[in-house]
Amino acid sequence: MELNEYVKLFRRRLLMILFIAFLGVDAALLVTWLSPKTYEAHSTVFIRADSPNSSSYEDSQFTLQRVRNYPDLVNSPQVLQPVVDVLGGDYSVEALGREVSAENPADTVYVQVTGRSNTPEMAVRLTNLVTQNLAEQIRVLEAGGDRSVAIDPRITVPAIAPSSPTSPNPVVNLALGLIGGLTVGMLVAVAGAGRDRRIFTARDVRDVTGLEVVANVRAVTGRPQSKNVAHAPADVGSYRELLTHVLLANEGALPKVLLATAACPGADGGSARLMEGWAAFLARTGRRVCLVEAxxxxxxxxxxKPTTRGLLEALGAGEPLSSVVVPVRENSLYVLPAGTAHVHPADLMRRVGPALGELSADFDVVLIHSRFDSRPLSNEVLSSVAQGALILACYGRTTDDQLDLAALELRALKVRPLGVVLLSIPRNRRKTVPTRALAEGETAVDAKTGEPTVGVAGGGKG
Incomplete structure (x- = not known):
């Protein structure tokens, strides 16, 4: 995957990534809360050398050479055993040695002692006791050496109670939890990229195809009764929304021949009900509509009821398609059955374009519900006459690849996709697609009557 593909993937899965990051922060908070607290106290010993037979510079160089060895003394039994005797309890030289340390900062004559404990008071007491014993042990050891040089260790900074524990560090833990959660979230998103990625939102559609969602249609059940379009699955708001956005996408005009192709296998039932309902809606606005069964x-x-005469029979007999259309509503809504006759594919490709062109002259709009594998009218067969296409995707069922393939195939056939209709949206998830303001002279439909309206100067809402 390229960088821009990763960016699109992370945008689509942003909520999931943020949720996992939130879990990482929660885990960090839990670890911080459950982890035992450790407090550190610090003290400083200044090492001074004095010799009547040398200069101050020579004394300082001598001290710098000697002070490097003093931090190792802090874990010696001579230093720790007196502290164990004072503290008593379960302390031992080995256990105490793990709680104290010392260092000599580079090019200094200081020894810094650090003591650790689970309470600030004990950390202070432990550090001061160890520091006092360390200074005394240094005096004892140096007293047996060159007596012309006097080594004088002095405690210049005694330990004081720390205000907060050094471990666990809440800021560091939260930062690590957040970074770890984001990393895991992005890895999960990338790992899931090879599996089915479902379409749920308008952003998913835009990221995959660059197209807009032109209508959201809630889940419907049932089919309209024969010749009684009043019983069609009624979602007038969605149909009006669809009409408005098709007009906006097509410069204010409804295409004479409009394809609708499903991008989700097995969605023919829902997409067929959508096309029937929309055809009935368009007919109620006063348009002559013909729904073609592909x-x-x-x-x-x-x-x-099934009929034995349809498009294939008319093409085979050389008759106009208007001779086999079936009226559903007088003078407004018709259906053109597919038919059952056999027509040679070459003849079908040659005849269907002109025949549908003639049919469209008798209607305001010809709607064709087809797929890329429909028989007899596939999208390839219809590409020569189609003036636009809608892609029908199912909420939570259509995958990115299916939607992308549908858009690419339409463009390869030089059929312009006008947008995507999102089907079967749960009622509690349905969100209306916002309609932009109409420019002057731009056509939409009236929100109450479904009749065409025209934008005026100053803009209006479609």
Missing amino acids: DRQQQPAFGM
């Missing part, structure tokens, strides 16, 4: 395997539209 696949002979589909159930007849509007619950009508």
Whole structure:
């Protein structure tokens, strides 16, 4: 994957990544709360050398050479055993040695002692006792050496009670939890990229295809009764929304021949109900509408009885398609059955374009519900006459790859996708797609009547 693909992937999975990061922060808080607290106290011993037979510079160089060895004394039994005797309890020289340390900062004559404990008071007491014993042990050892040089260790900074524990560090733990959570979230997103990635939102659609969602349609059940379009699954708001956005996407005009292709296998039932309902809605706005059945395997539209005469029979006999359309509503809504006759594929490709062109002259809009594998009318067969296409995707079922493939195939056939219709949205998840203001002269539909309206100067809402 390229960088821009990773960016798109992380944008699509942002909520999941943030949720995992939140879990990482929660885990860090839990670890911080459960971890035992450790307090550190610090003291400083200044080492001074004095010799009547040398200069101050020589004394300082002598001290610098000697002071490097003093930190190792802090874990010696001579230093720790007196502290164990004072503290008593479960302390031992070995256990105490793990709680104290010392260092000599470079190019200094200081020895810094650090003591650790689970309470600030004990950390202070432990550090001061060890520091006192260390200074005394240095005096004892140096007293047996060159007596012309006097070594005088002095405690210049005694230990004081720390105000906060050094471990655990809440800021560091939270930062690590956040970074770890974000890293795990991004890895999970990348790992899931090879599996099915489902379409849920308009952002998912835009990221995959660059197209807009032109309508959100809630889940519907049932089919309209024969020739009784009043019983079509009624989602007038979605149909009005769809019409408005198609007009906006097509410069204010409804395409004469409009394809609708499902990008999700097995979604023919829902997409067929959508097309029937939208056809009925368009007919109620006063338009003459013809719904073309592109696949002979589909159930007849509007619950009508199967017919033996349809598009294939008309093409085979050289008759106009208007001779086989079936009225659903007088003078407004018709259905063109697919038919059952056999027509040679070459003849079908040659005849169907002009025939549908003639049919569209008799109607305001010809709607065709097809797929890339529909028989007899696949998208390839219809590409020569289609003036635009809608891609039908199922909420939570259509994958990124399916949607992307549908858009790419339409563009390869030089059929312009006008947008994506998101089907079967749960009622508690349905969100209306915002409609932009109409420019002057731009056509939409009236929000109450469904009739065409035209934008005026100053803009209006479609």
